[in-house]
Amino acid sequence: MTDIPQAHSNDAIVGREQAACLELRLEGHSFRAIAxxxxxSLGTAFTRVRDAISLEVNPLADELREIEVQRLDQYLxxxxxxxxxxxxxAINTAVRISESRRRMLGLDRPVAIDARVTEVTQQDMELQEMIRAAKAKAALEESVLLAAEASEEEQ
Known part of the structure; x- marks a missing residue:
């Protein structure tokens, strides 16, 4: 019987890993160093950091956004x-309040930005490597599935 790594079913372990990965990332460690x-794995380290940020930052941002919306309502x-x-x-102030609200809630049409990368960091290269590895893994899995499907059709 082959040893196949299983995903953590224990939320406490995943939570500790997320906290540790985020702490190391905030200290400036690369994803490879964290892993x-x-x-x-490199992918797990990246996922743990992403998930930790999502759990900690997004709810706080949503709460702060709601407080700011209420504050703008009071001003109006x-x-x-x-x-x-x-x-x-008063009309001009109301217009500025409305502009602020639209920007904060993302209601304005996105501004087109011509962004060009002029510097490639170690993190950029690690992320590109993760993407290449994920694509290669997906292609391999797809070819295995297609081969298995073709084999079943022949039988």
Missing amino acids: DQLGL ARLAPKIRDGDDR
């Missing part, structure tokens, strides 16, 4: 009587 230090409510009276300053 080597914690005995993980206080300006409403002056806006109804046609006060130009």
Whole structure:
């Protein structure tokens, strides 16, 4: 019987790995160094960092965004009587509040940016290697599946 590595079913282990990977990443370690230090694959180290960021940062950002939306609502409510009276300053302030809200909530059409990479870092090269490895693995798995399917059809 072959030893096939299994995914962690223990959330506590995964949580500890996520915390350790994120801490090392924040200290400036490369994904390869993190993987080597914690005995993980490069892909797992990357995934643990990504998931840790998602768990810690995104909910906080959503909460802060909601607080800011409420704050903008309060500003507009206080300006409403002056806006109804046609006060130009109040109207201009309301427009700026609206612009801020649209940017914060991502409602504006994205601005086209011509971004060109002028420097390639070690992390960029590691990420490119991870992508190449994932594509190669997917291609290999696809060819194995197609060969198995063809073999079954021949029988």
